[in-house]
Amino acid sequence: MSKTFERRAKQRDALVQAAERAMAARGLANLRTRDLAQEIGVANGAVYNLVADVDELVLMVGSRTLARLDAALSEAEGAGPPAPAKTLVRIAIAYCDFAAANLELWRALFEHRMAPDKPLPDWAVSDQMHLFRHIHQPLAVLFPKRPADEISVTARSLFSAVHGMVALGLEQKLIAVPLSALRKEIAAMVQAMVTGLVANSDRDA
Amino acid sequence: MSKTFERRAKQRDALVQAAERAMAARGLANLRTRDLAQEIGVANGAVYNLVADVDELVLMVGSRTLARLDAALSEAEGAGPPAPAKTLVRIAIAYCDFAAANLELWRALFEHRMAPDKPLPDWAVSDQMHLFRHIHQPLAVLFPKRPADEISVTARSLFSAVHGMVALGLEQKLIAVPLSALRKEIAAMVQAMVTGLVANSDRDA
Numbered sequence: 001m002s003k004t005f006e007r008r009a010k011q012r013d014a015l016v017q018a019a020e021r022a023m024a025a026r027g028l029a030n031l032r033t034r035d036l037a038q039e040i041g042v043a044n045g046a047v048y049n050l051v052a053d054v055d056e057l058v059l060m061v062g063s064r065t066l067a068r069l070d071a072a073l074s075e076a077e078g079a080g081p082p083a084p085a086k087t088l089v090r091i092a093i094a095y096c097d098f099a100a101a102n103l104e105l106w107r108a109l110f111e112h113r114m115a116p117d118k119p120l121p122d123w124a125v126s127d128q129m130h131l132f133r134h135i136h137q138p139l140a141v142l143f144p145k146r147p148a149d150e151i152s153v154t155a156r157s158l159f160s161a162v163h164g165m166v167a168l169g170l171e172q173k174l175i176a177v178p179l180s181a182l183r184k185e186i187a188a189m190v191q192a193m194v195t196g197l198v199a200n201s202d203r204d205a
Numbered sequence: 206m207s208k209t210f211e212r213r214a215k216q217r218d219a220l221v222q223a224a225e226r227a228m229a230a231r232g233l234a235n236l237r238t239r240d241l242a243q244e245i246g247v248a249n250g251a252v253y254n255l256v257a258d259v260d261e262l263v264l265m266v267g268s269r270t271l272a273r274l275d276a277a278l279s280e281a282e283g284a285g286p287p288a289p290a291k292t293l294v295r296i297a298i299a300y301c302d303f304a305a306a307n308l309e310l311w312r313a314l315f316e317h318r319m320a321p322d323k324p325l326p327d328w329a330v331s332d333q334m335h336l337f338r339h340i341h342q343p344l345a346v347l348f349p350k351r352p353a354d355e356i357s358v359t360a361r362s363l364f365s366a367v368h369g370m371v372a373l374g375l376e377q378k379l380i381a382v383p384l385s386a387l388r389k390e391i392a393a394m395v396q397a398m399v400t401g402l403v404a405n406s407d408r409d410a
Contacts, residue, residue: 156373157390157393158394159373160370160373160374161366161369161370161394161398162366162369163369164365164368165362165365185361186362188362188405189363189366192397192401192404192405193366193398193401195397195400195401195404196397196400196401196404197393199400199404200393
């Protein structure tokens with residue numbers, strides 16, 4: 001590896017970490033590449049020798065956030081009995097706790113929009129899709145006869161529903177809930193969704 | 206009513222309607238009072254003789270959006286059998302359809318944040334709370350013995366869950382779903398939540 005390549009890789013790491021700190025402290029909307037350039041000691045324009053554009057930088061921070069979320073969900077999976085309904089409840093609570101503890105970085109995952117006509121790069125899509133296995137696996141145990149694409153649809157709905165409870169609960173918009181009450185409500189609703197999905201599937205069978 | 210008062214009331218209406226058109230077309234983030242002043246034919250600064258600030262203007266637009274949403278939910282309530290589970294499904298679908306048909310104005314309800322330390326005015330809180338009766342009433346029929354404050358918590362969770370499905374479904378972030386598939390999924394999940402809530406409540410009793 002050439003010295004130049006090595007130096008640029010180090011600078012890129014420093015840039016992503018500076019962006020992560022800035023976003024965690026002040027939110028995505030207040031991210032300024034000028035501040036980051038100053039912090040890592042490069043000229044303003046040099047930032048664009050390290051990343052293609054701000055979208056790429058924000059996605060690289062997002063990738064780190066998703067990796068930490070993935071670890072938190074894996075830990076929740078193993079933290080109790082492997083019964084699928086209980087696992088889904090633990091994962092939902094872990095998602096809520098992660099969002100509360102990483103509020104701005106978690107918000108940035110959803111607030112960030114690519115420039116119009118610019119698709120999300122494949123690696124970012126695959127980072128996101130990889131996380132769904134945490135929901136997909138317990139659902140596949142609950143519904144062993146159901147095809148994988150149907151399970152994926154249910155996994156997506158279950159995630160969106162829990163995400164909605166977490167997002168509105170933590171935003172304290174329309175709806176203001178203390179975290180302990182929010183966790184309890186999420187547990188009750190996930191349990192209800194699972195009970196209902198199983199009951200309605202038996203009825204349909 | 207004095208001429209001046211009358212003229213200002215008319216100008217205020219024109220301002221709110223211009224803001225609504227601008228937000229519907231270009232989103233909350235691109236709202237510029239300068240453009241609105243020009244459109245209704247007043248000087249830039251005169252806007253602040255009509256409304257206290259941009260927050261108030263956005264809330265007045267939000268109030269109109271909520272009133273239309275309220276009408277859409279009322280219509281959905283009456284559009285089928287009064288069975289509570291079916292009513293809740295119809296309301297959820299109507300919420301989804303309203304969001305899809307009024308995307309930017311609906312987004313603005315959730316994207317708008319008051320300046321820090323500035324509380325939401327009472328009338329805005331009451332506009333929002335009033336809408337929850339659409340969910341509260343069918344739940345009260347399903348759980349006749351449950352106290353109203355517990356029903357309110359469940360209503361809030363059910364709303365947040367449906368909101369999450371609609372928001373992520375329509376944002377086409379992480380999750381891209383055609384509207385017909387989204388409506389079907391929302392119906393299935395609301396039915397599952399209701400079935401599960403009733404089953405788990407019987408079990409607890």
